[in-house]
Amino acid sequence: MINRTVSFKAMLLAGSIAAFPLAQASAGADDAVQPVDYVAGSWMLYRHEYVTQEGRVIDTRANGISHSEGQGYGMLIAAIADDRKSFERIWGWTKANLYVRGDNLAAWRWDPAATPHVADTNNATDGDLLIGWALAKAAHVWKDSDYARDAKRIAEEIADKTVVDTAFGKALLPGERGFGATDQPDGPVVNLSYWVYPAIAELGVASSRFPADELIRTGLSLTQTARFGPAALPADWISLKGKTPMPASAYPAQFGHDAIRIPLYLAWYSRDHSDLLTPFADAWRDTNNGAASVIELANATTLSQMPEAGYRAVTELVGCSLGRETAAPTAAAFETTDYYPSTLHLLSLVAVAERYPRCLPDTQ
Template sequence: MLFSSLPLPDQQFLQKIATAAIVLSITGCSFSSSTGEAKTPEIELPEITIPTAVSSPSLPEGIDNQKLLEESWAIYREQFIQEDGRVIDYEAQDRSVSEGQAYAMLRAVLMGDERTFALTLDWAEKNLQRLDDNGKRIDNLWAWKWGQKADGKWEPIDFNFASDADIDAATALIWAYRRWNRPEYLDLALIKLQDIWQYSTVMVGANGKVKEDDTKGLLNLGTRYLLPGPVEAFVPSSSIIHLNPSYFAPYAFRLFAQVDSNHDWLSLVKSSYQILEKSAQSSPVGLPTDWIALETKTGQLRPLPPESLIKSVYSFDAYRVWWRIAWDAAWFDAPEAQKYLSTATQHLQQQWDSSAFIPARINLQGQATVEYDATSQYAMLYPALRLIKPDMAEQMLQQKILPQYNQGVWDDQSAYYTQNLAWLGIMPFTVVNSQLLQP
């Protein structure tokens, strides 16, 4: 589907995605192993068994919007997920992305849909492998983009990984292990956690230099940060790191710490909140940003230059900050999460109070740069406001989120991103029970 054939909000979103898609090659990281060899030894991966029985997924009886969420999942499974488990993004040339596979896994395990969970995992494991020049698996992360290449073949288009997808997939695997008593899912999660840590985090030493070390993060050697993807793409120099705050998932890092004592996952909780709080200070109105640059020598955050392909603006990426931090506040009673949500949403609360409308894209000075709003933003704000402004959350649900839902779909039939963010945003916190949250 061409950009010009889309409504304006989707057009803007696709342009954002296209920009992010090429940033890796622009920054010198169109993936290729420099040695032509796999980075890590071959690991025997657990076998994924696909259940033969087709279940009738459901949520706990009596929760808010139960029937709507169940219907939405059934329609999404029918329209966006192929029989082999591939999740299709119809807004972008029918491609598949690692994010989509991970969102489907999260939703499937929460719905109790074991077959769809296994199918979407199996497809990703078989088709999103990151391979070196010799065709050997590099690691156990997923290539972020798969689709039709210029020669007509359908295969990975970009072998880089996106750490948010791998984090969401590992979270879903841990929940699946606990829900269905499938130890092979925990085994696979632990394998992925090793590679997330090794390839998608960096340590900044006391001297402000990015250090390549092989420690497990258990020594006090500095501050460890989560990268959005490969070091080559997001650490342009020894003193600059490009970060995406919407990838920070403190609740996931706490879950990882429960099952993996070999790495200091709680250090990522700390650094995530440090970045969120500092990035709010870089905006006069306290908004999170899609992208931000960390100057490691000074510890200061600064917006990326205007000519940069990735932008320091509050937009479609940054929406997800509200959802991820709300989950940490709700499930782990994290005081830093509650504090952040209370302060960082102030400008958006004022926007809503004044006009019952929040623009889809706002610069860091608090000025709207577009005239439309976005269902996905309201859905991501909803869980945060449920915790700090429940009356406003209910207004937003009734006026902006539910009216966009029709026969199992939010917005339109091809809006892959909105379907996932809307579902994850309005899902009641209680769906994730103590069985999933405690070891």
């Protein structure tokens, strides 16, 4: 994959794109006036690299597959960038190819090399949350009641099929099948990176049947208590079977590429959880000079680095939330490297622009 960088300010000065204001300032953002939208130009580059003309978002790290998570991310950023044409293309492809279960949840994976393209009809709950959130946001931006109706249906299906009661409160199963108390020896098993807090909050508005407040309380509580080893970080996969959360036995006990989204979503959701974000920033400082890495939890050993700019953008977002950083230069200079780090990069840029605009150039 060719590394490409966009300087949105330079593109604006050249007159090559239009600036779109962010649709709505987030509650609690640290400035009353939004900065020039850095997102629109970055979205154009992301769209060029990862979104087909048909509306399929391509995971370049997984042999060109598509999944509900990626479709949800694409729809979300398109709505934020006020790009309705792209939103409709992505949503249209998603409906035609992933909604094969007979309900309002999407099949999690579509493989262009397989026959049939969808071999596993299980859902991925984070993908459903993202799609529902994107539809709710689109309904607001474009005043479209059909999108609002679809968001409500997805929220209620998630509540009916993937929300369970545990000893720690209402929790999100990562999928309808395979993670419950009877599915794994130490089930239920959860993944805290599936707690997309801004999505959960917005879907709670979309439907009164969606238990947003309870889910948010559980997620925040687990982020506080499910900290393992010297680094005091959560594992990618966590068992809720016992009296205390534990790393799930079927998965490596590590803070990895899934779990890096936990602080991203937390910092995006609210600036009021410094106690939960501090362990992430401290671990990055102590193990890898401030950079993100995959960390083995038993002894806080760095297993591998996360060198791409997208991961650095997450650490800058967390630093801005904690007040440890006054600028997010990497986040502001979006570049494409590969699907997943590029997606985290763009999400971090959106979060900084919406909630911590003082960290962007020329907005302080």
